[in-house]
Amino acid sequence: MVSLHNYVFNISPISESAWQDINALFLPKQLRKGDYFITEGKTATQIGFINSGIIRAFAKGRNGQEYNKHLFTAPSFIGGYASLITGNTNKINQEALTDCELLVADYHKLTALYDKHPDFERVARKLAELFFAAKEQREIELVMLSAEERYLLFRERMPGLEFEIPLYHIASYLGVSAVQLSRIRKNLAR
Amino acid sequence: MVSLHNYVFNISPISESAWQDINALFLPKQLRKGDYFITEGKTATQIGFINSGIIRAFAKGRNGQEYNKHLFTAPSFIGGYASLITGNTNKINQEALTDCELLVADYHKLTALYDKHPDFERVARKLAELFFAAKEQREIELVMLSAEERYLLFRERMPGLEFEIPLYHIASYLGVSAVQLSRIRKNLAR
DNA sequence: AGCTAATCTTTACATAGGTTAATTTTCTCC
DNA sequence: GGAGAAAATTAACCTATGTAAAGATTAGCT
Numbered sequence: 001m002v003s004l005h006n007y008v009f010n011i012s013p014i015s016e017s018a019w020q021d022i023n024a025l026f027l028p029k030q031l032r033k034g035d036y037f038i039t040e041g042k043t044a045t046q047i048g049f050i051n052s053g054i055i056r057a058f059a060k061g062r063n064g065q066e067y068n069k070h071l072f073t074a075p076s077f078i079g080g081y082a083s084l085i086t087g088n089t090n091k092i093n094q095e096a097l098t099d100c101e102l103l104v105a106d107y108h109k110l111t112a113l114y115d116k117h118p119d120f121e122r123v124a125r126k127l128a129e130l131f132f133a134a135k136e137q138r139e140i141e142l143v144m145l146s147a148e149e150r151y152l153l154f155r156e157r158m159p160g161l162e163f164e165i166p167l168y169h170i171a172s173y174l175g176v177s178a179v180q181l182s183r184i185r186k187n188l189a190r
Numbered sequence: 191m192v193s194l195h196n197y198v199f200n201i202s203p204i205s206e207s208a209w210q211d212i213n214a215l216f217l218p219k220q221l222r223k224g225d226y227f228i229t230e231g232k233t234a235t236q237i238g239f240i241n242s243g244i245i246r247a248f249a250k251g252r253n254g255q256e257y258n259k260h261l262f263t264a265p266s267f268i269g270g271y272a273s274l275i276t277g278n279t280n281k282i283n284q285e286a287l288t289d290c291e292l293l294v295a296d297y298h299k300l301t302a303l304y305d306k307h308p309d310f311e312r313v314a315r316k317l318a319e320l321f322f323a324a325k326e327q328r329e330i331e332l333v334m335l336s337a338e339e340r341y342l343l344f345r346e347r348m349p350g351l352e353f354e355i356p357l358y359h360i361a362s363y364l365g366v367s368a369v370q371l372s373r374i375r376k377n378l379a380r
Numbered sequence: 381a382g383c384t385a386a387t388c389t390t391t392a393c394a395t396a397g398g399t400t401a402a403t404t405t406t407c408t409c410c
Numbered sequence: 411g412g413a414g415a416a417a418a419t420t421a422a423c424c425t426a427t428g429t430a431a432a433g434a435t436t437a438g439c440t
Contacts, residue, residue, distance in 0.1 A: 166387060183427085367398060410412095
């Protein structure tokens with residue numbers, strides 16, 4: 001299991017003193033399957049780190065249909081990043097698909113450490129850059145690849161995950177209906 | 191016109207000394223319509239700032255079809271951000287759709303200033319965060335909205351732009367074929 | 381083990397949107 | 411201003427994928 005410490009140091013090493021200050025802000029928290037970490041319409045204040053479990057981030061359309069923007073597994077930060085950054089309300093929800101072990105910190109207490117620890121702000125910069133590059137990649141794949149290709153890529157990148165959560169969540173993550181994913185799987189099996 | 195100075199200070203103010211060091215790295219550059227700022231397969235080394243003109247960032251599929259990931263207008267940074275960050279080759283191209291006035295700097299000379307000027311690294315962090323939030327928003331819109339809704343949103347956000355560049359570039363930006371955009375426009379006109 | 385609810389697949393049908401090609405309209409530049 | 415190129419529209423056709431509903435399968439209790 002990748003600890004918060006290793007995860008952070010892997011992005012960009014920081015001083016021992018910075019790590020102490022950061023670590024002190026994170027407290028353990030459990031989520032039960034079905035619990036929400038953030039909810040649309042509310043303003044995010046916390047950032048979480050997944051030690052175990054699976055969380056989906058999803059947006060809701062007006063007809064009530066949902067789109068799974070992302071599936072998070074350990075190790076990974078979660079939270080209403082856009083809301084934390086801009087101060088606007090969340091446009092999305094994050095729901096535990098399994099029981100989860102998290103570490104949770106107040107985001108603004110964390111960002112208050114940037115002045116004291118520029119090496120930590122560097123971590124935040126690199127993280128934001130990596131998030132951006134990942135989003136860019138996903139955007140290209142959503143538009144340029146067929147649903148079947150996206151499914152194959154998904155299986156490659158998150159092996160086993162398709163057996164831990166309902167397929168319709170994966171379909172939504174891939175941007176297709178559960179029916180269509182079922183057809184795709186049938187095709188591949190031949 | 192929003193200058194580089196104002197653009198940067200608007201994100202997060204920096205010391206006069208930091209601004210001097212940054213500004214010294216940016217040199218004017220003209221692009222003619224049709225010129226490329228970055229090319230896929232090559233590694234990006236430069237970052238640009240658009241003072242005037244329009245640039246499209248696009249990805250190419252295997253069948254040669256293109257997808258306009260983004261349309262840039264002044265004021266805006268351009269460059270192979272993902273490549274600059276990761277050191278991998280560009281997966282995308284950036285092509286001038288009109289003659290352009292840019293300021294261009296070596297990216298690594300710029301990032302070398304982070305140690306000396308933490309206030310500048312803060313600018314970089316906020317910028318990356320804003321980029322990320324924008325991508326997230328675009329991703330949601332691509333998946334949740336119909337092509338017609340995306341077109342209306344585009345007209346609202348970039349008024350007039352549809353009269354400055356070929357419609358098929360806008361269609362590609364919206365993720366539909368030129369034929370389909372034509373149908374959409376016809377529908378709206380009724 | 382067996383019951384119930386959840387999930388997955390399949391079928392039938394509808395539609396948005398792709399492709400290709402022909403036609404019309406609009407630019408561009410001599 | 412006219413010729414040729416570029417862009418936009420239209421028409422014809424096709425396919426991927428959506429929706430709804432019915433069945434089949436699986437999982438989660440008690």
